Amino acid sequence: xxxxxxxxxxxxxxxxxxxxxxxxxxxxxxxxxxxxxxxxxxxxxxxxxxxxxxxxxxxxxxxxxxxxxxxxxxxxxxxxxxxxxxxxxxxxxxxxxxxxxxxxxxxxxxxxxxxxxxxxxxxxxxxxxxxxxxxxxxxxxxxxxxxxxxxxxxxxxxxxxxxxxxxxxxxxxxxxxxxxxxxxxxxxxxxxxxxxxxxxxxxxxxxxxxxxxxxxxxxxxxxxxxxxxxxxxxxxxxxxxxxxxxxxxxxxxxxxxxxxxxxxxxxxxxxxxxxxxxxxxxxxxxxxxxxxxxxxxxxxxxxxxxxxxxxxxxxxxxxxxxxxxxxxxxxxxxxxxxxxxxxxxxxxxxxxxxxxxxxxxxxxxxxxxxxxxxxxxxxxxxxxxxxxxxxxxxxxxxxxxxxxxxxxxxxxxxxxxxxxxxxxxxxxxxxxxxxxxxxxxxxxxxxxxxxxxxxxxxxxxxxxxxxxxxxxxxxxxxxxxxxxxxxxxxxxxxxxxxxxxxxxxxxxxxxxxxxxxxxxxxxxxxxxxxxxxxxxxxxxxxxxxx
Numbered sequence: 001x002x003x004x005x006x007x008x009x010x011x012x013x014x015x016x017x018x019x020x021x022x023x024x025x026x027x028x029x030x031x032x033x034x035x036x037x038x039x040x041x042x043x044x045x046x047x048x049x050x051x052x053x054x055x056x057x058x059x060x061x062x063x064x065x066x067x068x069x070x071x072x073x074x075x076x077x078x079x080x081x082x083x084x085x086x087x088x089x090x091x092x093x094x095x096x097x098x099x100x101x102x103x104x105x106x107x108x109x110x111x112x113x114x115x116x117x118x119x120x121x122x123x124x125x126x127x128x129x130x131x132x133x134x135x136x137x138x139x140x141x142x143x144x145x146x147x148x149x150x151x152x153x154x155x156x157x158x159x160x161x162x163x164x165x166x167x168x169x170x171x172x173x174x175x176x177x178x179x180x181x182x183x184x185x186x187x188x189x190x191x192x193x194x195x196x197x198x199x200x201x202x203x204x205x206x207x208x209x210x211x212x213x214x215x216x217x218x219x220x221x222x223x224x225x226x227x228x229x230x231x232x233x234x235x236x237x238x239x240x241x242x243x244x245x246x247x248x249x250x251x252x253x254x255x256x257x258x259x260x261x262x263x264x265x266x267x268x269x270x271x272x273x274x275x276x277x278x279x280x281x282x283x284x285x286x287x288x289x290x291x292x293x294x295x296x297x298x299x300x301x302x303x304x305x306x307x308x309x310x311x312x313x314x315x316x317x318x319x320x321x322x323x324x325x326x327x328x329x330x331x332x333x334x335x336x337x338x339x340x341x342x343x344x345x346x347x348x349x350x351x352x353x354x355x356x357x358x359x360x361x362x363x364x365x366x367x368x369x370x371x372x373x374x375x376x377x378x379x380x381x382x383x384x385x386x387x388x389x390x391x392x393x394x395x396x397x398x399x400x401x402x403x404x405x406x407x408x409x410x411x412x413x414x415x416x417x418x419x420x421x422x423x424x425x426x427x428x429x430x431x432x433x434x435x436x437x438x439x440x441x442x443x444x445x446x447x448x449x450x451x452x453x454x455x456x457x458x459x460x461x462x463x464x465x466x467x468x469x470x471x472x473x474x475x476x477x478x479x480x481x482x483x484x485x486x487x488x489x490x491x492x493x494x495x496x497x498x499x500x501x502x503x504x505x506x507x508x509x510x511x512x513x514x515x516x517x518x519x520x521x522x523x524x525x526x527x528x529x530x531x532x533x534x535x536x537x538x539x540x541x542x543x544x545x546x
Contacts (some may be wrong), residue, residue, distance in 0.1 A: 013513050015110075017103040017454070033269045035278040042262045042283025044201040047208065048370040050255025050429070051291055052343055052363045053131040057426040058295075059304035060318035060337040062248035065230040066304065067295045069248035070255075074288040076476035077256040080440040081284050082463045083447045083470050085277035088262075089461035097439045098381060104446040104453075107390075107514075111507060113442045114385050115499035119435035119492070121378030122412060124257060125179070125371050126419035127428035132367040133174035134340030134425070135360045142357060147173065154422035156321050166321045175420035182372045183413030186379065187399065187406045200366045205290075207362035211343050212293045214351050219300030226299055231306055232315060235483055242430065242485030243315070250483040254429040255291060257436050258373075259284045273460025294343065298336065301350045307337050319426040340425070375412055382408045389515070390507035430484050434492035441477040444470040 033041070058066035087100050098117060102110035137152050153169035235244025242250065262279045269275050298304055306315045307328055316323035318337065323329060329338035339345035341360055348356030383405045386396035399406040419428060447463060448470045463469050481489065508514065 013107045013511075014104070015099075015102040015107075015513055017457075033275070034271075035275040035282070038262050038269060038275055038279025039282045039286070040198060040201050042259050042279055043205065043286060045258030045262070045370075045373065046256055046283060046287045047201075047204045047290070048128055048131075048255075048258070048367060050252065050257070051208070051294060052359075052367070053134060053340065053425055054251060054255055054429055055295065055298055055304075055342040056337050056339050057318045057429070058248040058252050059298070059342075060306045060315065060323070061232065061243045061251065062235075062245045063228065063231040063305050064226045064299045065232075065234075065245040066248050066252065067292060067299070068230075068245050069252050070288070070291045070295055072246070072249040072476075073253045073256055073480070074284070074291070076249075076253070076440075076473065076480060077259060077284055078281070078288075079469055079473035079476055080444060081259055081280045083444045083466075083473055085280050085461050086447050086459060086463040086466070087443065087450070088276045088280070089273045090457060090459050097443050098384065100446050101442055102388075104450050105442070107507075107511060108503070109442060111385075111390055111503045112496060112499060113439050114381055114390070115496065115503075116435035116438045116442075116492075117381045118378055119495050120257070120432050120439065121374045121381065122416055123419055123428050123432040123435075124254070125182075125374035125378065125416045126175070126423070127254065127425050127432055128367055128370045128374060129175040129179050129416065129420040130172060130423070130425040130428060131340075132178055132364065132371065133172050133420075135344065135363040135367065136174050138341060138344070139357070139360050139364050154424075157422060166324055171421045173421075176417045178368055178371060179375075179413060179417040179420055182368060182375055183409060183417075185372065186375060186409045186413075187402060187404055189402045189404045200369050203362050204366045207343075207359050207366075208290050208294055210355060211347060211359060212290070212297055214347065214355060215297030215301040216293060218350065219296060222300050222303075225303040225305075228305075237479050237482040240483065240485070241317075242483065242488065243318075244483075246479065246483040247485070250433060250480040251426060251430055253433050253437070253480055256284070256287065257432070258370075259287075277461045298342070298346055302336055302346045304336050307335050319424040375409075375416060378416075379405055379409045379412050382412065385507075389510045389512040389517070390503070392506070427487075430488040431491050434481060434484060434488050435495070437477040437481045438492070438496075441474045444473040444477070 055066070058069055062069050098110055098114040101113040133152060137147055140147060150168055150170045151173040153166045154172050155169045156166055230245055233244045235242075235246035235248075237246060240247065259280055262276060262283065269279075295304075307323060307326065308314065309316050309322065309326070316326065316337075324338065326338075328335060333349065336342060336346060341363070344356045344360035344363065346356075347353075347359050382391065383396050385391045386393055386408065395408045395411070396405060397407045398404065448466065450457070451466060481492075
């Protein structure tokens with residue numbers, strides 16, 4: 001039930017943490033998830049386009065040094081996971097970084113975090129859609145269905161910090177079609193069974209296991225493939241081109257994004273104080289081990305040296321039209337960096353082609369679910385910001401028949417489809433990472449603030465050495481952000497500036513908190529009871545505080 005409270009002024013106004021907790025207590029979802037289910041959920045969210053596709057991008061940026069890049073990105077995620085775990089265990093409600101920021105650091109920071117999450121989810125969904133396209137095209141070719149190359153890549157464009165496409169390209173039609181399909185599913189609310197979701201996780205994990213079993217034994221006979229180990233150096237953390245080991249780590253970070261989605265399922269978790277931290281850290285640990293084994297297998301079995309432009313003597317830009325048009329990429333045994341389906345390509349080259357087809361088919365089957373969960377998360381962030389009054393409430397309109405937020409879902413689908421139609425996967429991943437790193441850093445700041453401002457609140461899970469771990473997490477996120485290419489940094493700054501204009505022109509005046517509207521106990525009133533069951537790693541459907 002909505003109640004009236006004294007209006008709050010200033011950008012530091014907060015949502016009462018006690019009100020959020022009261023809502024969770026009175027209107028919570030059924031708690032049914034244990035540590036094992038949360039771990040599966042986290043693995044399902046993390047394993048996706050990042051490892052299946054971005055391995056080629058990482059190889060062009062860092063060569064064999066990408067193994068260190070995986071470790072660096074994994075460490076930063078682990079630090080952020082520890083901070084997430086404390087907040088998720090003490091505030092076991094859905095909503096993740098947006099909710100935490102509103103309660104701890106105030107409305108302006110919550111807006112910026114929510115705005116960054118929109119960038120993360122939307123462009124992340126576009127990246128996965130493009131990654132899926134790179135896998136489905138060869139699969140269709142193998143059964144006699146040929147899609148013209150011009151309809152599998154966008155046109156070559158260079159508009160400010162938006163660069164991508166290939167000469168002769170028109171549109172990435174498969175990426176657009178899978179986005180349209182997912183948008184339709186989200187609008188009509190097709191149910192997915194938990195068993196089916198578990199099968200998708202099993203498919204992805206089985207595919208990676210097959211890859212590891214085939215390629216890792218080959219390392220012993222191909223140790224020269226690891227030399228030189230860092231052909232493009234360690235990279236620059238300021239004003240660089242996003243290459244080297246650090247640049248690859250900044251891109252590979254996308255391969256870990258999704259672990260935080262475990263915290264959004266806290267409200268459906270049995271004993272969240274214990275199980276959420278276990279699910280977060282266990283899923284991250286398992287995925288890191290997989291990634292290192294896969295990277296080692298790629299390098300040891302086939303090689304992962306960056307491709308050099310013979311005309312300039314410099315390395316090609318990863319995913320660039322010049323790279324794909326080079327004579328090396330046109331050869332039968334093209335380098336890894338030329339492939340848009342890295343793991344499947346390596347398997348075809350070093351083992352039975354059937355195994356490569358299996359890897360490609362596994363990605364083709366499983367990746368659409370990742371598109372769905374990312375678009376689902378993005379629409380729910382949009383939805384809750386509109387419901388809080390920070391965006392026009394018309395965006396939170398619910399379809400009279402399907403009971404889903406159809407307006408914001410369609411808007412999201414159009415945005416995701418346009419980005420997927422014209423930009424390459426590596427570019428989209430870097431753009432998405434910029435928003436993600438900001439949100440993770442904000443959570444790390446928030447947990448330190450809450451330790452100081454509310455030291456007596458029960459903390460079932462306490463981040464060990466918080467005032468060491470959290471600053472390291474913030475520093476790690478900052479280093480990776482600064483290691484992105486300048487275009488990605490500029491896109492985030494531009495996106496944040498647009499967000500600030502929208503906030504001060506609309507959200508600041510229309511915010512429910514500013515108007516003194518408090519929804520204690522009925523905070524989920526009007527939230528569509530989503531009929532999309534939890535995808536692996538998706539935010540809990542129908543959650544009051546998504």
